[in-house]
Amino acid sequence: MTDLTIHAGPFSFGAAFEAAAPKTVAAFRAAMPFVSQIVHVRWSGEGVWVPLGEHDFGVGYENHTSHPAPGHVILYPGGISETEILLAYGGVDFSSKMGQLAGNHFITLTSGLENLRPLGEMVLWQGAQPIRFEAA
Structure with missing residues (x-):
């Protein structure tokens, strides 16, 4: 089932x-x-991640993990580090300069997975890229 499309x-x-x-x-x-x-x-x-500073989605922890699998999207709701969204393209041990964190696994990629590592490597070597989450 596809609920949304992510352009990255x-x-x-x-x-x-x-x-x-x-x-x-x-x-x-x-x-x-x-x-x-x-x-x-x-x-x-x-x-790859979207730093969101003090943005408050008004949620606490649910379905949280420190080790999202490739293709998992997690939301860290804020606390000891800034609010952020993270998309894993390989091995992740979710952390900040404050130490290990846990984020809410709330989206899983269902198609286009062959482009996940190329996206991650593009961001690593070429820098920031646009991202858009929209209803499918």
């Missing part, structure tokens, strides 16, 4: 919302279409 750099991905994170999904749906930029993670491994 020159790539597009089909994705589904996670039923295990209903509050996070509802808060994010209310913010769609969500447009920003992704940059490569600093401490977490093979992932």
Whole structure:
């Protein structure tokens, strides 16, 4: 099932919302279409992220993990580090300069996975890329 499309750099991905994170999904749906930029993670491994500073989605932890699988999108709701969205393209140990974090796994990519690593490597070597989350 495809609930949304994610356009990142020159790539597009089909994705589904996670039923295990209903509050996070509802808060994010209310913010769609969500447009920003992704940059490569600093401490977490093979992932790209959207730094959101003090943005408050009004959610706490649900379906949270420190080790999202490739193709998982997590939302860190803020706390000891800034609010952020992270998309894993390889191995991730979700962390900040404050230490290990956990984010809400609320989206899973369902198509376009062959372009996930090329996206991550593009962001690593070429810098920030645009990202857009929109209803499918």
